[in-house]
Amino acid sequence: MDKILIATKNAGKAREFARLFAPKQIEVMTLLDLEDVPPIEENGQTFTENALIKAQTISNYLHIPVLADDSGLVVDALDGEPGIYSARYAGDHDDAANNRKLLNKLADVAPADRTAHFHCSIVVVQEGKEPLIATGDAYGQILTAPRGKDGFGYDPLFYYPAKDKTFAEMTASEKNMVSHRGLALQKLLQDFDQWWQ
Ligand SMILES: O=c1[nH]c(=O)c2ncn([C@@H]3O[C@H](COP(=O)(O)OP(=O)(O)OP(=O)(O)O)[C@@H](O)[C@H]3O)c2[nH]1
Numbered sequence: 001m002d003k004i005l006i007a008t009k010n011a012g013k014a015r016e017f018a019r020l021f022a023p024k025q026i027e028v029m030t031l032l033d034l035e036d037v038p039p040i041e042e043n044g045q046t047f048t049e050n051a052l053i054k055a056q057t058i059s060n061y062l063h064i065p066v067l068a069d070d071s072g073l074v075v076d077a078l079d080g081e082p083g084i085y086s087a088r089y090a091g092d093h094d095d096a097a098n099n100r101k102l103l104n105k106l107a108d109v110a111p112a113d114r115t116a117h118f119h120c121s122i123v124v125v126q127e128g129k130e131p132l133i134a135t136g137d138a139y140g141q142i143l144t145a146p147r148g149k150d151g152f153g154y155d156p157l158f159y160y161p162a163k164d165k166t167f168a169e170m171t172a173s174e175k176n177m178v179s180h181r182g183l184a185l186q187k188l189l190q191d192f193d194q195w196w197q
Pocket residue numbers: 007008009010013042069070071072073086087093098118151152153154155156158167179181
């Protein structure tokens with residue numbers, strides 16, 4: 001079975017990618033499976049720049065093909081915050097604190113103005129090849145209180161009208177069908193087989 005290394009330390013992303021790659025008979029490994037990982041500085045100005053930084057840092061170190069995802073929540077009433085800072089909005093990878101900060105910032109914003117989208121940029125890099133890049137977006141709105149227990153990050157606050165559920169109320173497969181990450185990966189996979197050869 002082929003394996004792909006995903007340059008992420010996020011267990012929520014790792015679970016979603018494992019499920020997304022399963023039909024292709026590709027096993028997913030992540031930085032959570034490795035012992036010594038060089039530090040990755042996510043100092044890009046865009047999601048795609050950050051995804052390239054993650055993938056290239058690890059590919060330069062291990063000399064194997066690497067996929068990376070940079071993603072986040074873009075809230076219209078907050079001029080696009082938290083955006084590329086989604087993981088470190090209030091506390092570094094503290095989902096509860098990040099969600100509290102988001103709710104506080106939106107306290108005076110009416111339901112109709114609480115529109116937002118999740119964005120995901122996925123890249124795959126391999127030495128000597130042009131990177132393969134795909135993006136996906138999922139549109140919804142931010143609730144005033146969390147709903148649901150599944151998923152990760154801001155999922156309990158992100159309401160997806162077409163399914164009348166938050167991302168945290170969806171099963172993993174339901175979320176993958178409509179999520180920013182699922183959509184970006186579907187696009188990436190259209191070109192992946194040819195790129196992978
Ligand atoms: O509710 C959510 N459902 C999602 O589907 C989702 N996708 C991204 N996010 C948020 O955006 C940050 C990514 O930041 P990010 O791309 O730098 O990833 P990360 O730092 O968590 O892991 P790594 O891949 O960098 O190691 C994450 O931490 C989350 O806060 C999500 N929240």
